[in-house]
Amino acid sequence: MNxxxxxxxxxxxxxxxxGRLGAARELQEHAAxxxxxxxxxxxxxxxxxxxxxxxxxxxxxxxxxxxxxxxGHTIAAPRWDEQIEGADPAVxxxxxxxxTKRVLHEVSAVVGRxxxxxxxxxxxxxxxxxxxxxxxxxxxxxxxLRTLASATVSPKLxxxxxxxxxxxxxxxxxxxxxxxxRPEGTPNFTVRxxxxxxxxxxxxxxxNAAEATESLRTDNDRVVVITWGASKKAVHISVIxxxxxxxxxxxxxxxxxxxxxxxxxxxxxxTASEAMRGLGGEVQLTRNxxxxxxxxxxxxxxx
Amino acid sequence: MRIDRLEVSGxxxxxxxxxxTDGLNVLIGARGAGKTSVLELIRFGLGLPAITExxxxxxxxxxxxxxxxxxxxxxxxxxxxxxxxxxxxxxxxPSASRSYxxxxxxxxxxxEIEQIGxxxxxxxxxLGRLIAPSLxxxxxxxxRAEVASIERRLEVQREEREEATEEAERKAELLLALEExxxxxxxxxxxxxxxxxxxxxxxxxxxxxGQLRAAADSYRQAGEGIDDWVEELRETQxxxxxPELSSxxxxxxxxxxxxxxxxxxxxxxxxxxxxxSLVLDxxxxxxxxxxxxxxxxxxxxxxxxxxxxxxxxxxxxVSALRQELKAVAAQEKRAKQLDKExxxxxxxxxxxxxxxxxxxxxxxxxxxxxxxxxxxxxxHRIEVRVDKSGEVNAYEAALVELLQGSNLRxxxxxAKLAQSVSPRELAHTVEAEDPKRLARxxxxxxxxxxxxxxxxxxxxxxxxxxAPLDDSVDFALLDGQDYKVTHDLSMGQRxxxxxxxxxxxxxxxxxxxxxxxxxxxxxxxxxxVSAIAERSEGGQVIVATHNANIPVLGEAMQVIVLASDxxxxxxxxxxxxxxxxxxxxxxxxxxxxxxxxxxxxxFYDEHPDx
Numbered sequence: 001m002n003x004x005x006x007x008x009x010x011x012x013x014x015x016x017x018x019g020r021l022g023a024a025r026e027l028q029e030h031a032a033x034x035x036x037x038x039x040x041x042x043x044x045x046x047x048x049x050x051x052x053x054x055x056x057x058x059x060x061x062x063x064x065x066x067x068x069x070x071x072g073h074t075i076a077a078p079r080w081d082e083q084i085e086g087a088d089p090a091v092x093x094x095x096x097x098x099x100t101k102r103v104l105h106e107v108s109a110v111v112g113r114x115x116x117x118x119x120x121x122x123x124x125x126x127x128x129x130x131x132x133x134x135x136x137x138x139x140x141x142x143x144x145l146r147t148l149a150s151a152t153v154s155p156k157l158x159x160x161x162x163x164x165x166x167x168x169x170x171x172x173x174x175x176x177x178x179x180x181x182r183p184e185g186t187p188n189f190t191v192r193x194x195x196x197x198x199x200x201x202x203x204x205x206x207x208n209a210a211e212a213t214e215s216l217r218t219d220n221d222r223v224v225v226i227t228w229g230a231s232k233k234a235v236h237i238s239v240i241x242x243x244x245x246x247x248x249x250x251x252x253x254x255x256x257x258x259x260x261x262x263x264x265x266x267x268x269x270x271t272a273s274e275a276m277r278g279l280g281g282e283v284q285l286t287r288n289x290x291x292x293x294x295x296x297x298x299x300x301x302x303x
Numbered sequence: 304m305r306i307d308r309l310e311v312s313g314x315x316x317x318x319x320x321x322x323x324t325d326g327l328n329v330l331i332g333a334r335g336a337g338k339t340s341v342l343e344l345i346r347f348g349l350g351l352p353a354i355t356e357x358x359x360x361x362x363x364x365x366x367x368x369x370x371x372x373x374x375x376x377x378x379x380x381x382x383x384x385x386x387x388x389x390x391x392x393x394x395x396x397p398s399a400s401r402s403y404x405x406x407x408x409x410x411x412x413x414x415e416i417e418q419i420g421x422x423x424x425x426x427x428x429x430l431g432r433l434i435a436p437s438l439x440x441x442x443x444x445x446x447r448a449e450v451a452s453i454e455r456r457l458e459v460q461r462e463e464r465e466e467a468t469e470e471a472e473r474k475a476e477l478l479l480a481l482e483e484x485x486x487x488x489x490x491x492x493x494x495x496x497x498x499x500x501x502x503x504x505x506x507x508x509x510x511x512x513g514q515l516r517a518a519a520d521s522y523r524q525a526g527e528g529i530d531d532w533v534e535e536l537r538e539t540q541x542x543x544x545x546p547e548l549s550s551x552x553x554x555x556x557x558x559x560x561x562x563x564x565x566x567x568x569x570x571x572x573x574x575x576x577x578x579x580s581l582v583l584d585x586x587x588x589x590x591x592x593x594x595x596x597x598x599x600x601x602x603x604x605x606x607x608x609x610x611x612x613x614x615x616x617x618x619x620x621v622s623a624l625r626q627e628l629k630a631v632a633a634q635e636k637r638a639k640q641l642d643k644e645x646x647x648x649x650x651x652x653x654x655x656x657x658x659x660x661x662x663x664x665x666x667x668x669x670x671x672x673x674x675x676x677x678x679x680x681x682x683h684r685i686e687v688r689v690d691k692s693g694e695v696n697a698y699e700a701a702l703v704e705l706l707q708g709s710n711l712r713x714x715x716x717x718a719k720l721a722q723s724v725s726p727r728e729l730a731h732t733v734e735a736e737d738p739k740r741l742a743r744x745x746x747x748x749x750x751x752x753x754x755x756x757x758x759x760x761x762x763x764x765x766x767x768x769x770a771p772l773d774d775s776v777d778f779a780l781l782d783g784q785d786y787k788v789t790h791d792l793s794m795g796q797r798x799x800x801x802x803x804x805x806x807x808x809x810x811x812x813x814x815x816x817x818x819x820x821x822x823x824x825x826x827x828x829x830x831x832v833s834a835i836a837e838r839s840e841g842g843q844v845i846v847a848t849h850n851a852n853i854p855v856l857g858e859a860m861q862v863i864v865l866a867s868d869x870x871x872x873x874x875x876x877x878x879x880x881x882x883x884x885x886x887x888x889x890x891x892x893x894x895x896x897x898x899x900x901x902x903x904x905x906f907y908d909e910h911p912d913x
Contacts, residue, residue: 182683220675
């Protein structure tokens with residue numbers, strides 16, 4: 001990253017409008033050469049910027065690249081099975097489920113033993129070591145695979161109150177992260193779904209939104225809203241955050257394993273998508289006009 | 304400000320007296336009983352404006368129709384201190400019992416609730432009412448007048464600099480001309496020597512010519528003298544006649560002598576004429592010489608004059624060019640000085656604009672904080688959004704005016720500029736004379752940017768820089784999968800958003816006229832009633848309504864039943880919610896009577912909502 005880009009990224013945090021506008025104009029000049037980390041910083045600034053000219057300039061920076069997730073654009077969330085072309089969806093899911101479990105069976109114990117051995121070998125130096133960082137990442141990957149295995153089981157449909165389910169999930173995620181989650185939907189709302197699969201999808205999207213939001217500067221921005229309802233054909237759940245929004249590379253990439261959050265495996269969105277496919281549904285992602293993202297779950301879940 | 308009492312004398316509500324309590328006051332009554340009239344008289348008595356001018360005119364018309372030639376008195380209190388407003392139909396404005404600086408009650412009719420949602424200024428105003436008065440004072444911006452003054456000075460100085468620069472730009476051309484003129488002047492050095500010689504010759508010959516002319520003149524004068532003499536002699540000869548003498552001898556001698564004398568005279572005349580002839584010959588000779596010399600002198604003089612003229616022209620040209628260069632140098636100096644002064648003024652202006660920006664940031668921060676608190680209060684179901692300097696209408700209007708006559712499609716261009724470039728950024732780009740940057744900023748072709756810049760450079764940007772830029776405020780409702788802003792909401796949804804905003808204000812009384820129109824009962828129960836209930840006990844609300852949920856579920860402190868005999872409206876009863884009169888009025892007027900209510904209840908019992 002060149003010095004001018006670094007200075008401009010720092011300038012996006014300026015107190016004055018003209019300071020931020022100058023920085024945004026500088027970034028427009030270098031939009032084509034921004035790294036993923038720089039794009040993320042621009043996305044964060046865009047999410048909280050409330051001056052039209054600065055926001056316009058930042059939107060142009062984020063719109064560079066083809067095909068971008070421009071402001072207001074929606075894409076289908078990436079999936080695990082999208083590269084298994086022509087396969088029967090149920091067979092593809094079964095394949096993912098079996099292979100994931102097999103990999104986990106082989107790898108989990110090795111990872112666990114490696115972590116114990118590393119802690120012993122490095123002793124006090126372990127917590128701050130690169131070994132710890134990489135092993136933790138490996139552990140998170142295993143956790144992601146474990147969730148994916150759960151997301152690809154055959155669904156067991158039942159009827160339950162979505163409002164209670166969402167409120168419980170919100171409370172659970174809120175407890176883990178320094179973000180307030182506001183459930184706001186129709187009370188006593190009965191849906192038909194696999195409680196576990198839907199839980200995986202909602203939890204992953206909530207965690208994604210909360211993690212995207214928790215680095216924002218003010219308490220008022222660190223809020224995730226989750227709402228639900230139904231149209232004639234489908235039930236919808238929206239998870240709305242004020243974070244940096246989906247990074248432009250998401251639309252250019254082939255799907256799972258990429259994250260806008262540095263240090264995260266990026267499996268959450270793809271796993272949520274896989275879970276909803278099991279229910280005949282899908283997950284869509286939109287970069288909101290005013291910054292942040294809306295992750296939308298849709299499935300034919302009316303009783 | 305709390306409304307304590309209303310008194311009306313004259314008109315449809317003659318002798319009307321009504322005391323209001325804290326908390327929720329509900330006015331009920333059949334249609335035509337005067338509910339809206341009471342509220343409009345409160346508005347008229349307090350001199351409160353409506354949301355739009357048109358609504359304001361309608362409100363005044365209605366109040367005047369109700370009041371006739373009567374008067375309305377509204378008793379209020381601010382922090383416990385009484386404040387009384389009185390107004391007749393003839394008064395332009397109400398008279399207050401004392402001077403006051405306090406927030407006024409908010410009176411909103413149903414139509415106005417919808418209008419607030421659609422009108423950006425009203426939305427900002429509604430948010431402004433929710434900001435603490437101490438913070439409102441901090442939102443004033445005072446530097447605009449000073450910026451305007453600097454811009455006027457800049458305009459004058461830029462014009463002056465342009466003139467000075469134009470003059471200074473002649474320097475190269477003048478230096479070239481001077482160089483050429485000086486070369487010519489150098490060449491004319493040889494001519495000067497020739498000129499001196501010629502001058503001497505002309506001077507000498509002129510002397511000679513003078514002498515010749517003097518000589519010829521003296522000959523001429525001598526000739527004239529001889530002529531006179533001859534003439535005198537001839538006259539003597541002619542005029543001398545003697546009388547006859549008595550002696551012939553004497554006469555003969557005399558005659559002889561006389562004859563001799565005549566001969567002598569004749570001879571003298573002849574001699575004189577000969578002398579004159581000599582003189583004239585000599586004069587002719589001198590004149591001939593003079594004429595010849597004169598020709599030479601004339602010729603030389605002509606040459607001399609020609610030489611002198613050439614030398615003079617080049618000298619004068621050199622002198623004039625040097626003078627002009629001195630003037631141009633002065634203009635050059637002036638242009639540089641003006642550059643410095645302009646730069647200083649721009650720095651000063653920018654500093655003031657920075658201060659203004661700081662004020663605007665502070666104002667935005669206050670609004671944003673208030674907006675975030677409200678969003679939190681509404682549990683994010685309604686999101687109150689504030690964009691700093693988002694209200695660009697005045698800026699766009701200033702651009703439209705500025706671009707008129709530019710031969711550009713200025714309306715679209717002005718809208719594009721207002722959306723994508725800040726006024727300061729535009730001013731700096733024009734001051735830097737940078738068409739490429741302008742093209743990039745506005746996303747327009749380079750050719751169009753050049754034309755735009757050329758037009759802007761010749762016009763003052765003051766109106767653009769000074770166009771008031773305020774924050775834009777919008778309300779968004781969580782509807783289905785995502786938020787929708789007021790513009791995209793249905794009429795009922797707009798009320799859903801606006802009513803809780805109006806009721807969030809607790810310092811001043813809020814007066815609502817039939818807010819239930821366009822609203823379903825579910826909203827009234829979930830949002831309106833709960834918003835009323837959430838107000839603290841001291842937060843006064845006066846509502847005229849036909850919906851029983853408002854007084855009953857809102858736990859009204861007072862239910863006022865209005866009635867009319869067709870000619871006059873009056874208070875049929877006023878009391879607590881559970882008073883007999885209130886219960887009777889609610890069950891009959893609002894629920895359609897106990898029997899209807901019982902039937903409905905029975906129906907609901909038979910058909911439970913599972």
